Amino acid sequence: xxxxxxxxxxxxxxxxxxxxxxxxxxxxxxxxxxxxxxxxxxxxxxxxxxxxxxxxxxxxxxxxxxxxxxxxxxxxxxxxxxxxxxxxxxxxxxxxxxxxxxxxxxxxxxxxxxxxxxxxxxxxxxxxxxxxxxxxxxxxxxxxxxxxxxxxxxxxxxxxxxxxxxxxxxxxxxxxxxxxxxxxxxxxxxxxxxxxxxxxxxxxxxxxxxxxxxxxxxxxxxxxxxxxxxxxxxxxxxxxxxxxxxxxxxxxxxxxxxxxxxxxxxxxxxxxxxxxxxxxxxxxxxxxxxxxxxxxxxxxx
Numbered sequence: 001x002x003x004x005x006x007x008x009x010x011x012x013x014x015x016x017x018x019x020x021x022x023x024x025x026x027x028x029x030x031x032x033x034x035x036x037x038x039x040x041x042x043x044x045x046x047x048x049x050x051x052x053x054x055x056x057x058x059x060x061x062x063x064x065x066x067x068x069x070x071x072x073x074x075x076x077x078x079x080x081x082x083x084x085x086x087x088x089x090x091x092x093x094x095x096x097x098x099x100x101x102x103x104x105x106x107x108x109x110x111x112x113x114x115x116x117x118x119x120x121x122x123x124x125x126x127x128x129x130x131x132x133x134x135x136x137x138x139x140x141x142x143x144x145x146x147x148x149x150x151x152x153x154x155x156x157x158x159x160x161x162x163x164x165x166x167x168x169x170x171x172x173x174x175x176x177x178x179x180x181x182x183x184x185x186x187x188x189x190x191x192x193x194x195x196x197x198x199x200x201x202x203x204x205x206x207x208x209x210x211x212x213x214x215x216x217x218x219x220x221x222x223x224x225x226x227x228x229x230x231x232x233x234x235x236x237x238x239x240x241x242x243x244x245x246x247x248x249x250x251x252x253x254x255x256x257x258x259x260x261x262x263x264x265x266x267x268x269x270x271x272x273x274x275x276x277x278x279x280x281x282x283x284x285x286x287x288x289x290x291x292x293x294x295x296x297x298x299x300x301x
Contacts, residue, residue, distance in 0.1 A: 018044075018046050019044055019045050019046065020045065020046040020047070020048065021045055021046065021047045021048075021084065021088060022102055023088060023091075023092065023097075023099065023102055024047040024048050024049055024088075024091055025048055026048050028048065029050065029095075035048035035049055035050055036050060036051055036074055037049045037050060037051045037054070037065070037074045037078070038077045038078065039065060039077075039078045039080050039087065039091075040077050040078065040079050040080060041080055041082060041083060041084035041087045042080065042081055042082055042083055042084075043083055043084050045084035045087075046077075047084075047087060047088075047091060049091060051074050053094065053095060054091075054094050057093075057094040057095075057096070057122075058094065058121040058122055059121070060120075060121030061090075061094060061120050061121030061122055062121075063121070064119070064120045064121050065078055065080065065120070066078065068080055068081065082116065083109075083112075085105050085109045085113075086109060086112055086113045086116060088105070089105060089109070089110065089113035089114075089134070089137075090113060090116065090117070090120060090122065092133065092134075093117070093122055093127050093133070093134055094122065096133065097133060098133035098134075098136065098137060099133075099137065100133070100136070100137050100140065104137070104140060105137075107141045107144075107145040107148050107149075110137065110138060110141065110152075111148060111152055114128070114134075114152060114156065115155075124156045124158060125156075125157070125158065128156070128158050128160075128161060129158075129160055130160055135160070135161065138152070138161060139161075139164055142164055142165050142168050143168055146165045146166075146168035146169045146172065147165075147169060147172060147177070147181070149161065149164075149165040149168075150162055150165040150166060150169060150185065150189070150193065151181055151184050151185040153165060153185075153189070154184070154185030154186045154188075154189030154190070155184050155185060155186065162189060162192075163290050164290065166192075166193060166196055166289075166290045167289045167290035169193065169196075170196075170197070170200070170245075170246045170247035170289060171245070171246075171247040174193065174194060174197060177190070196246070196290070197246040198246075200246035200287060200288075200289075201244055201245070201246055203284075203287050204244055204248060204284060204287070205241070205244065207280055207283050207284060208237045208240060208241060208280070209237070210276075210280075211230050211233050211234070212229050212230070212233055212272055212273055212275075212276035213272070214226040214229060214269075214272065215268040215269065215271075215272050218268070220266070221266040221268060221269060225266060225269075226266070226269055228263070228264050228265075228266075228269065229261070229264060229269050229272060229273050232257075232260045232261040232263070232264060232273060233257070233260070233261075233273070233276070235260040236256050236257040236259075236260040236261070239256045239260065240252070240253060240256050240257075248284070250281045250284055250285050253277075253280060253281055253284060254277060254281055257273075257277045257280070258274075258277065261273045261274075261277075
């Protein structure tokens with residue numbers, strides 16, 4: 001985000017306005033000394049920064065920024081070749097602060113900024129990890145742009161971010177991943193995503209194959225009558241198994257099996273059947289939805 005500031009005496013012929021960042025403006029960091037580095041983005045938004053803060057985070061970043069100064073020093077306005085939204089993310093990263101406090105950048109801007117980090121002296125591995133503002137910013141996009149976040153994580157080798165994004169990809173049809181996306185994320189991350197989907201399907205099939213056991217034989221309900229429980233379960237398995245998916249919901253499971261068992265008459269049988277449905281739902285809810293050991297697995301490949 002940006003605003004305007006007048007420079008020169010009000011009403012004077014030589015006065016003019018400049019556009020400046022609402023995050024990096026004169027006095028925006030009261031705990032710091034006065035800003036001694038002015039950076040102008042490619043869309044002419046001015047950022048008032050502190051050379052020592054940037055140098056403390058990354059001497060290479062400060063050196064790269066000053067390489068665009070006409071004098072090679074901080075004494076002149078630096079004309080930076082990046083858009084203000086990207087520069088804003090880079091500077092917030094250097095300061096250890098979150099740009100999301102003012103405005104959440106789009107997913108495309110976030111991806112572009114992270115792709116530029118190494119070029120400007122910032123290591124993505126150091127700044128995109130749990131507890132870091134940039135990590136939290138990317139997680140805000142994960143529910144709506146999980147594939148973009150996962151591809152970004154794979155491209156830069158960020159397993160913690162990939163883990164978090166993978167839980168939002170259970171409903172995604174992996175066949176829709178094109179060659180460009182697969183190449184950018186890398187074969188290891190692509191394989192792990194397929195393994196997550198396939199693994200959940202296998203687990204659900206195993207859970208479904210555990211048929212409920214009968215209750216002790218009673219005069220009112222013998223072994224023959226109790227077959228209705230197994231029959232209802234098999235019917236439910238058939239319905240669920242027809243379109244089994246890694247993102248099959250517990251609500252769908254409960255609905256299908258309760259509907260298939262609606263005709264069970266014996267109270268004891270209904271209790272056994274209902275308890276088995278609850279066990280199925282609990283076991284499926286406890287099945288991992290992301291690659292928990294992703295980091296060690298990726299690095300051992």
